[in-house]
Amino acid sequence: MADKIKIAIVGGGTAGWMTAAALAGIATDKICELILVESEAIGTVGVGEATIPAIKEFNDRLGIPETEMLQQTRATFKLGIEFQGWGKPGTSYIHPFGTFGQPIAGTDFHQQWLRFFSDSALRENAGLSQQLPPLEAYSLAVQMCRAGKFDYPKASAGSALDPIESSYAYAYHFDAGLYARYLRDYAEQRGVRRIEGRIHNVSQDPHSGDIQTLHLESGQQISADYFIDCSGFRSLLLGQTLGVAYQSWKHWLPCDSAVAMPSARDADLPPVTRSTAQPAGWQWRIPLQHRCGNGFVYQSSLIGDDEAADSLASSLKTPAIGDPRIIRFEAGKRACSWHKNCIAVGLAAGFLEPLESTSIYLIQAAIVNFLKLLPGKSLQPQLAREFNRLLNLEYERARDFIILHYHLNPRTDSELWRHCQSMSIPDELRLRIEAFRKRGFIEQYRHGLFAPPSWLSVFMGQGLKPRQVEPLANQVDPHKAAQTLSSLEQTIRRQIAAMPSSAEFVQQLNSMP
Numbered sequence: 001m002a003d004k005i006k007i008a009i010v011g012g013g014t015a016g017w018m019t020a021a022a023l024a025g026i027a028t029d030k031i032c033e034l035i036l037v038e039s040e041a042i043g044t045v046g047v048g049e050a051t052i053p054a055i056k057e058f059n060d061r062l063g064i065p066e067t068e069m070l071q072q073t074r075a076t077f078k079l080g081i082e083f084q085g086w087g088k089p090g091t092s093y094i095h096p097f098g099t100f101g102q103p104i105a106g107t108d109f110h111q112q113w114l115r116f117f118s119d120s121a122l123r124e125n126a127g128l129s130q131q132l133p134p135l136e137a138y139s140l141a142v143q144m145c146r147a148g149k150f151d152y153p154k155a156s157a158g159s160a161l162d163p164i165e166s167s168y169a170y171a172y173h174f175d176a177g178l179y180a181r182y183l184r185d186y187a188e189q190r191g192v193r194r195i196e197g198r199i200h201n202v203s204q205d206p207h208s209g210d211i212q213t214l215h216l217e218s219g220q221q222i223s224a225d226y227f228i229d230c231s232g233f234r235s236l237l238l239g240q241t242l243g244v245a246y247q248s249w250k251h252w253l254p255c256d257s258a259v260a261m262p263s264a265r266d267a268d269l270p271p272v273t274r275s276t277a278q279p280a281g282w283q284w285r286i287p288l289q290h291r292c293g294n295g296f297v298y299q300s301s302l303i304g305d306d307e308a309a310d311s312l313a314s315s316l317k318t319p320a321i322g323d324p325r326i327i328r329f330e331a332g333k334r335a336c337s338w339h340k341n342c343i344a345v346g347l348a349a350g351f352l353e354p355l356e357s358t359s360i361y362l363i364q365a366a367i368v369n370f371l372k373l374l375p376g377k378s379l380q381p382q383l384a385r386e387f388n389r390l391l392n393l394e395y396e397r398a399r400d401f402i403i404l405h406y407h408l409n410p411r412t413d414s415e416l417w418r419h420c421q422s423m424s425i426p427d428e429l430r431l432r433i434e435a436f437r438k439r440g441f442i443e444q445y446r447h448g449l450f451a452p453p454s455w456l457s458v459f460m461g462q463g464l465k466p467r468q469v470e471p472l473a474n475q476v477d478p479h480k481a482a483q484t485l486s487s488l489e490q491t492i493r494r495q496i497a498a499m500p501s502s503a504e505f506v507q508q509l510n511s512m513p
Ligand code: FAD
Pocket: 010, 011, 012, 013, 014, 015, 016, 037, 038, 039, 040, 042, 043, 044, 045, 046, 047, 048, 049, 050, 051, 176, 197, 198, 199, 200, 230, 231, 232, 233, 234, 236, 258, 260, 295, 327, 329, 345, 346, 347, 348, 354, 357, 358, 359, 360, 361, 363
């Protein structure tokens, strides 16, 4: 095909191979010719094991068989994140990939729960027990996390999905290196040409400034119409070559370092990522089939690397099986992701700490939008502008959700938490917090992360209770609302009892052909 576009992808980490696989699998070699350059000597960042449910859509769109992918990447299931020490001392809450009840008579379920929670006379009149169960009792996903259970959401007898069993989605914990390897095989089978080698120079068109050629240490030269920069924190093309500035968000997200350390497998394979707040940051635990991923994200001005590594080592649930590895970063993003004929994807475009596992999702968002706006051989600046607008929204909304965790955290045991509580926050986030504080209202975004139940879990989990419910919620017949609450809670308990443990589920999956 005469006007086939030639695309060179720089980098073979999760971003590089997700991009190559998606372009090869969806755009196909009828539309583009694809080359990927990576350097084994440089390597990849080597972390990034927890995902959110959007990853399933990505894999499904590529036609990747789920069971095979799960087996080959030693994956486990993830139904949410457990936050320990982020709310009141000694408490934990779960951000589930699922709802807290369905709307009742047109009002959000949580509005009805709040109504009963704050009014004991109303509870009595409506026949509810005086001890109203916590909101999390009405989330199937939260209860599955707490019980360590897993099952796929099921369709009920009719063809429609059961409203309770379909009230959750799931994601994966996987070995990021094995996932990239899996996607590499997929991409190479579909015509992607991989070149091993280190790029030592990049030349630009003297008139337009577009990137023209990648020069490898081997002497090989690669020219293309478009260059996708997946070179990681180096941002070799967008940052170093084209000089697109980095916008720092460290005044909102002051953590700037992480230490990662694998440990032996946790036989329980809990279907949840754990995040535990610490004076100088927070620690993660991610269960995989063959090991646990552990890490400590911290503010380096508050704790030294050795102390952070010692603190992580002493909190491991299973014995360490590798040395600690320190990673430095700065929260923020490049002023734009698409400049001239270069599109940055992954760490080359920006970085948000892994508190809500948003980075792989942001890779996916960049790929999906690039595919929708796929340019021809000649540049169309309007497409780049629209791409940048959409990606800005994605990054800023994910960023705001992460800031929310820090800002609402009541801890006062270090400068980190005191600063985050008193700092001024982005306007859109401030308005969302106020709308929830005043009416329990959470707007559903039309674009970007996260959905209202996610926000609800963090608001409530970190102790922000609305002063009043929406006035219309008080119009709903309390008997009808009370009945829905009771029957949902009982149904969830029944369903949990019938589910296999997540470890049993993964074991069964591994015995499938
Ligand atoms: P990299 O993995 O760094 O890959 C860069 C590639 O570019 C490599 O192949 C390298 O060889 C190549 N390269 C660079 N320079 C050259 C050159 N000159 N010549 C040739 N090749 C070159 N995300 C999540 O979604 N969930 C998580 O749980 C999560 N946890 C994280 C924890 C930490 C501490 C950090 C720092 C990040 C985490 N992330 C997480 C983010 C996630 O790791 C990344 O988004 C993901 O791995 C993508 O990285 P990348 O492909 O952009 O970069």
